[in-house]
Amino acid sequence: DTEVTQTPKHLVMGMTNKKSLKCEQHMGHRAMYWYKQKAKKPPELMFVYSYEKLSINESVPSRFSPECPNSSLLNLHLHALQPEDSALYLCASSQDLDSGRLDTQYFGPGTRLTVL
Amino acid sequence: SQQGEEDPQALSIQEGENATMNCSYKTSINNLQWYRQNSGRGLVHLILIRSNEREKHSGRLRVTLDTSKKSSSLLITASRAADTASYFCAMIHFTGTASKLTFGTGTRLQVTL
Numbered sequence: 001d002t003e004v005t006q007t008p009k010h011l012v013m014g015m016t017n018k019k020s021l022k023c024e025q026h027m028g029h030r031a032m033y034w035y036k037q038k039a040k041k042p043p044e045l046m047f048v049y050s051y052e053k054l055s056i057n058e059s060v061p062s063r064f065s066p067e068c069p070n071s072s073l074l075n076l077h078l079h080a081l082q083p084e085d086s087a088l089y090l091c092a093s094s095q096d097l098d099s100g101r102l103d104t105q106y107f108g109p110g111t112r113l114t115v116l
Numbered sequence: 117s118q119q120g121e122e123d124p125q126a127l128s129i130q131e132g133e134n135a136t137m138n139c140s141y142k143t144s145i146n147n148l149q150w151y152r153q154n155s156g157r158g159l160v161h162l163i164l165i166r167s168n169e170r171e172k173h174s175g176r177l178r179v180t181l182d183t184s185k186k187s188s189s190l191l192i193t194a195s196r197a198a199d200t201a202s203y204f205c206a207m208i209h210f211t212g213t214a215s216k217l218t219f220g221t222g223t224r225l226q227v228t229l
Contacts, residue, residue: 004158033217040222040224041221041222042119042204042219042220042221042222043159043204043219044219045216045217045218048216056216088156090158090159092159104149104161104164105159105161105217106161107151107158107159107160108158109157109158110156110157110158112156
C-alpha cells in the first residue's frame, strides 16, 4: 500500500471556526509533512514530523497547529484562519530522515481549503 | 530563498514531440528529484538523481544534473496527452537534524493531440 490519504477533500470554513485536516499512511514511514500550495505556485513546506516528534516548523503562524498522534496519523488543526490561508494543503510521508536518507516523498491528494 | 527556478514556465507541444524542462537552484544539495502534479491534485514522484550522478533514465524520462552549474533538466520523450501536468524539481537539503524538500517554481506542460 503506497497510498497517503487525506480528509476531507474540500473544506469551507469561516474565520471563527475550528477545523482539522487529517492525513494517514500505512507504509511504515516515520517522517510526515504538511505543505501549503497556492494556485499556480509550488508547494511550500510547513511542518515536518520525524518519529512522531516535530522536527521542522517553517515559521508557520500559530493558527495552524500540527499533531502527530501516532506513526500513521498526522493532523493539522485550524483556528481563526484568514482568507489568505485558502489553499491546497498537502500531506506527504517518507521512510525516515536519519542521516539524510530522505528519498521519495509520497503525497496525498490534498485538502482544498476555502476560508470565508 | 532556496527555491529553484524552472524554465520554461509553460510549454505546449504536440503528442509525440519531446519536452525539456530546466531547473536551476542556489545552494548545494544532497539529491534532486522531479515530481509531477496533475491539476489541483497531489504530487507524484518521477525520478531521483543523487548529487554524485550526472544522468539517469526511467522509461521515457531522462534527467541530468550538473552540480557545478547548479542545474538539472528533465526530458520527456515521445510525449503523450496524459503527460499534461505541472512538473516540479525538488531539492533535498539535509540540515543536520532533518531533511527539507524545496520545490522549484514549476513548468506547466500541455500536450495536445
